[in-house]
Amino acid sequence: MSSKKILVIDGKESISDTCRMALDNIGYEVFCAYGGEQAIEMAMLVKFNLVIVDAMLPGNNVNDTFDVIRQADPELIGLLVVCHADMDMVVKAMNHGFSRVLEAPLNTTELVKAVQEAFALSALREENSRLQTMLPLYKLGEKFIAATSLKEVYELLLDAISLQINVPAISVMMFVEEDECMRVVASRGMDEAVARKVAVKSGEQIAGWVYEHGEAVILNRESQENSPLSKYLQRSEITASISFPLVGSEKKILGVINISQTAEEVVYSQSDLEMLSVICGQAIMALENVTYMEGREENARTRALFEQYVAPEVAEILLSSGKSFMELGGVKNLSLLFADIRNFTMAVQHLSHHDIHLFLTEFFDLFSDVAFSWKGTLDKFMGDAALVAFGSPMELEKPSEAAIYTAVELALGFEELRNKWLKKSDVFKNLGLGIGVSRGEVFHGNVGSSRRLDYTVVGTEVNIAQRIASLTESGKILITEAVYNDVKEVFPIQDEASRKIRGLEHEVKLYSIQADLVTLP
Known part of the structure; x- marks a missing residue:
């Protein structure tokens, strides 16, 4: 039931009695005042939703009384009860804020209908007012979202x-x-x-x-x-x-x-x-x-950057680690693969810049795809050479095996690439791919400063992999003794003579694997 409060201002009590009988029974709270001053005092204590006023209220100006009560609540609804309604009276009442004029004696059915319609009209006005307020805010919301x-x-x-x-x-x-x-x-x-x-x-x-x-x-x-x-x-x-x-x-x-x-x-x-x-x-x-x-755009840029260095799975590990770039890495035992295109320096003298660019792009695409497929971390491209590490930041159960399979796929893939370009120029017949694989402790991580990310590996084993790659014949993979011990039960391996490596005081024991003799998994 409704809890709306109605104030009846009546000097004769007949209107009050009718309002009580008609409105109390349907859930409205009816209060009665028997004069303008009493009505004003009551309105100061109770918030009324509707006022019913007798136009013949003695001793007070009806409109003035209603005006004073409405000063505290401009939205207050008013019904005026008159003996004989004429147009001038109706217009005057409306100008003072009354929403309707009723004729006395009051008919209970018409009274109830008038009160309900007044509340319905008031609710409609409130809703319109709310919508007028909310519409600019709705449009503002559209601007905010955009x-x-x-x-x-x-x-x-x-x-x-x-x-x-x-x-x-x-x-x-x-x-x-x-x-x-x-x-x-x-x-x-x-x-x-x-x-x-x-x-x-x-x-x-x-x-x-x-x-x-x-x-x-x-x-x-x-x-x-x-x-x-x-x-x-x-x-x-x-x-x-x-x-x-x-x-x-x-x-x-x-x-x-x-x-x-x-x-x-x-x-x-x-x-x-x-x-x-x-x-x-x-x-x-x-x-x-x-x-x-x-944040999503920054993550996308960061991911794109990482995926230039590592496989997507490795990039995910780096991004979800919660560490800053400078915190990534440390000293660790890794397997390292270095690949170098043999005789490329002589070949470029006979090629256009456009063909050099296309060939190297295809080679490095091949290198990246193969290295990433074996969960390797691409360290860098250096002219016509590249270095990749296995075992960090993604832990690998058998990093040396991953390095050898990568080397085999690279050797076989490079031969296909060389034959393709050989159809365009005889220059490519002298090209070969030297591959060296070493294993040992190196530093892996960001070298430089926090303002420039250079995720790399540094150490003697990097130099060894680079040096033995330069000693290798195309189609053959040279490996160090540490790598040999890891993979000797898996691949067909040939013993090679120890070699003196520039920059090292001692000779390095080497072994070789013929790429075309390895069965890829």
Whole structure:
């Protein structure tokens, strides 16, 4: 049943009796006043939804009484009861806010119908008013969602607050993790030089208190002395202000909106907080959407960068590790493969730059595809050579086997590539691919600085792999003794003489594998 309250102002009691009988029975609360002064006093204590007034109320001007009562609630509905309604009386009543005129004596059926229709019309007006308020906010929401940068969201937020609350000064403060404080990221009515210097820590000043507690604060001049936060007000010209927390979807406080007013007649209320809540809610969704999109784009760029070095599975490990690039790596025992195109320096003298580019592109595409298929980490391309490591950052159960299978596929693939280009030029008949595989402790990780990522391997074993690759005949793979011990039970291996390697004091024991004798899995 409805709990709407109806005030009947009647000097003869007959109207009151009829209203009680007709309206009490259908759930309305009916209050009666027997004079204008009594009605005004009652309206000061009780919020009424509808007033029924006898036009013949003695000792008072009916319209004046209704006007006084409506000052506190302009949306109050009024029904006027008259003995004989004429057009002039109806028009005058409507001009004073009455929604309908009823003739006495009251018919209970018509009374109930009139009251219900009045409430229905009032509800329709309220809904229209709400829609008129919400439509600009809906359009604002569309703009927020369409925003593509944080700066754009901040400017839209300032525009919306300026439009809906009409304030001369606004600042948007966001918490900056690196500085461990809030800084102004956008403002209106605030000196830019001052805005740049603002730094408020959690708990400091009014904005810091709001950030720490996640609660909005209203300070009006007439009542601000009652607030313990009034001591932080430093500008005497401010008559009213609100600090409102920006709360993310996970209840994390992201920052604070500050608005202030200097006009004497302005007083901020709960309705202003509700409007800020709606606007800031839309802004938060837009901020999180932009942040997500920027993060996704950054992850895509990072992933694309990593996948130039490693297989997609390895890139996923690096990205999900939660470590910074400088933290990745360390000293570890790895298997290393170095491949070098033999006689390419002589060949390029007889090739166009276009053909050189195309050939190397095809070679390095082959190298990358094969290395990544065996979970190798591509260290770098060096002219007509390349280096790949096995065992980091993705752990491999048998890194040396992966290196040998990679070497075999590379040797066989290069021969196909060479034969393809041999149809274009005899220059390619002298080309070959030297491959060396070594194993041992090396440093693997980011070498350089945090501003430039160079994920690489450094150590003696890298030099050994490069040197023995230069000693290898095309189609043959030279391996060191450490690699031999790992794979001797898997591949057909031939013993080779020990070699003196430039840069090393001792000779290196070598073994070889003929690529065309290996069966790929």
